[in-house]
Amino acid sequence: xxxxxxxxxxxxxxxxxxxxxxxxxxxxxxxxxxxxxxxxxxxxxxxxxxxxxxxxxxxxxxxxxxxxxxxxxxxxxxxxxxxxxxxxxxxxx
Numbered sequence: 001x002x003x004x005x006x007x008x009x010x011x012x013x014x015x016x017x018x019x020x021x022x023x024x025x026x027x028x029x030x031x032x033x034x035x036x037x038x039x040x041x042x043x044x045x046x047x048x049x050x051x052x053x054x055x056x057x058x059x060x061x062x063x064x065x066x067x068x069x070x071x072x073x074x075x076x077x078x079x080x081x082x083x084x085x086x087x088x089x090x091x092x093x
Contacts, residue, residue, distance in 0.1 A: 039064035 022043070025032055031048030033041050033056075041059035049056055055069045062068035071079040 033059065035064065 022045070025043075025045040026047075028045060029047060031051045032043075032045040033048050033052075034043040036042045040061065040063055041056060044052065044056045044059075052059070058068045073079050
């Protein structure tokens with residue numbers, strides 16, 4: 001798993017492995033889910049796994065706009081996938 005920053009530098013730095021990056025992301029006190037180009041979840045950090053529970057398994061199997069994982073508004077009412085900002089893609093280099 002690697003990312004390119006806006007200035008063209010790669011992250012994680014050279015010499016880091018996937019385990020190093022996952023350990024870093026697990027220490028962030030916010031849920032982070034990384035999706036593939038097909039919008040299926042590829043990775044969820046510890047906080048995201050705690051918040052999402054079993055839903056992370058569905059997110060790995062189904063695209064984000066499939067409706068398999070219901071999205072809720074702050075008041076608990078359902079949010080239609082078409083109204084959610086689900087598709088934020090950073091192009092791979």
